[in-house]
Amino acid sequence: MIWQDCHGEQHIVTLSGSLFRLVESQQQVATLSLVDTLAEQALLEQLLEQTKPAVPAHAAGLHYLFKTPFRYPPLKWGSRFGAMHEPGIFYGGSSVEVCLAESAYYRLLFWHSIDAAPPKASLRTEHTLLTARYHSRKAVCLQQPPFNAHKAALTDKTSYQQTQQLGTAMRLAGVTLFQYCSARHPQQQLCVGLFSATAFTTKQPDSTSQWLCELSAEQVVFKQAGDSELYQFSAELFKVDGKLPRPV
Incomplete structure (x- = not known):
């Protein structure tokens, strides 16, 4: 295993920095469309909150954009560093570009998991891009020696097996935050993962901005509201042997 081969506990460091994370802007819009007044919306959101999984103690009192990833388990195949049975991880990118590349994948x-034919040729959605600062005395830099000797496994586009084993080992060692190279960005820019919300330096995002996304079978396009710059990601960028990989 990577952690044991690298004597991981000898390479736990102090790390500070900033990250970007993109989320769908759906919570307030979805509930507001069901009610007539803001008071009714507040009551509805309170009722919905009671049906959700409990917020872990380490994320209590934080902005909902911070705590949400920690209260839900990963997807059915897990995440790159999180197995299906483990608590969620807060992932982010070290730049807007790498954050959008990961989101585009x-x-x-x-899109390609939809069983029926998509109702339209493209799907437009609204998103929020948040920025946050972090600081941890129990951090690991997977892009640096000795971990970078395992870069092929750490950036594997089709399998999360070795990275999930590494994630479990880091959790057991008390690691709260880690950096790693993106498997989806062409230049493999850095991403960040938080096992614990204690690594945030504030209780809410430093800033947020609104973004639009246009998704089709061939590409993903992002644009910040009020800005003309487009961030385009072709599906070909992410394909392996001509197919979009589904991690296992």
Whole structure:
């Protein structure tokens, strides 16, 4: 295993920095469309909150954009560093571009997982891009020696097996935060993962901005509201042997 081969506990460091994370702007819009007043919306959201999984103690009192990933388990195949049975991980990118590249892959995965024919040639959605600062005395830099000797496994586009084993080992060692190279960005820019919300330096995002996304079978396009710059990601960028990989 990577952690044992690298004597991981000898390479736990202190790390600080900033991250970006993109989420769908759906919570308030979805509930507001069901009620007539803001008071009714507040009551509905309170009732919905009671049906959700409990917030872990380490994420209590944080902004909902911070705590949400920790209260839900990963997807049915897990995440890159999280097995199906483990608590969720807060993932982010070290730049806007790598954050959008990772998001584009999962948008395409969503599109190609639809069983029926899509109702339209493209799907437009609204998103929020948040920024946050982090600091941890129990961090690991997987892009640096000795871990980078395992870069092929750490950036495997089709299998999460070795990275999930590594994630479990890091949790057991008390690691709260880690950096790693993106498997979806062409230049493999850095991403960040938080096992614990204690690594956040504030209780709410430093900033948020609104973004639009246009998704089709061939590409994903992002644009910040009020800005003309487009971030385009072709599906070909993420394919392996001509197919969009579904991690296992």
